[in-house]
Amino acid sequence: MDVQAAVAKAKSYVTQIFGPEGATNIGLEEVRFDDEKSIWNVTIGFTRPWDNPSRSPLLPIADKRTYKAVEIDDGGNVLAVRNRHATEF
Template identity: 45%
Template sequence: MNVKEAVSRAKTYVAEIFDDESPSNIGLEEIRFDDRQDLWLITVGFSRSWNRPKPFTTALGGDIDLNRTYKVVHVKDDDGKVVSLTDRTVEQ
């Protein structure tokens, strides 16, 4: 599987699995390949309905940055099957 296929699979998976939460602004954030496990680790960011700013807040000059959720989708390289979905953790 090439990188574009892995990314497409991950974004589609996130859109489908979180469908009842109306995800929006679904986008690629990071790509890694784990040689030992033959897995693509695709980080996908997206916004949920409760992350969107209220219209009156932005009209008054409030912060318009959307809070985002970041998930790592683990995709098998050989067949494109999604094997897990995890929270992205940030190391400091």
């Protein structure tokens, strides 16, 4: 599996499982391959309605994002989806 396939698999998986929760703005944040374990670690970011509750239009606040680390084996199987925090980048 190459990097493009790993990213596409991770984005598709996140869209499938978090889409019903209103996930939007789904995008790649980070990707790396663990040579020892032959596992792709792909971080996908997205927003959900509760990430950015109603706020005053006078207060400029950056949108919050949710980050998920998706582990995929080299055969294309999703092994895990874990929470990832922006401070970990």
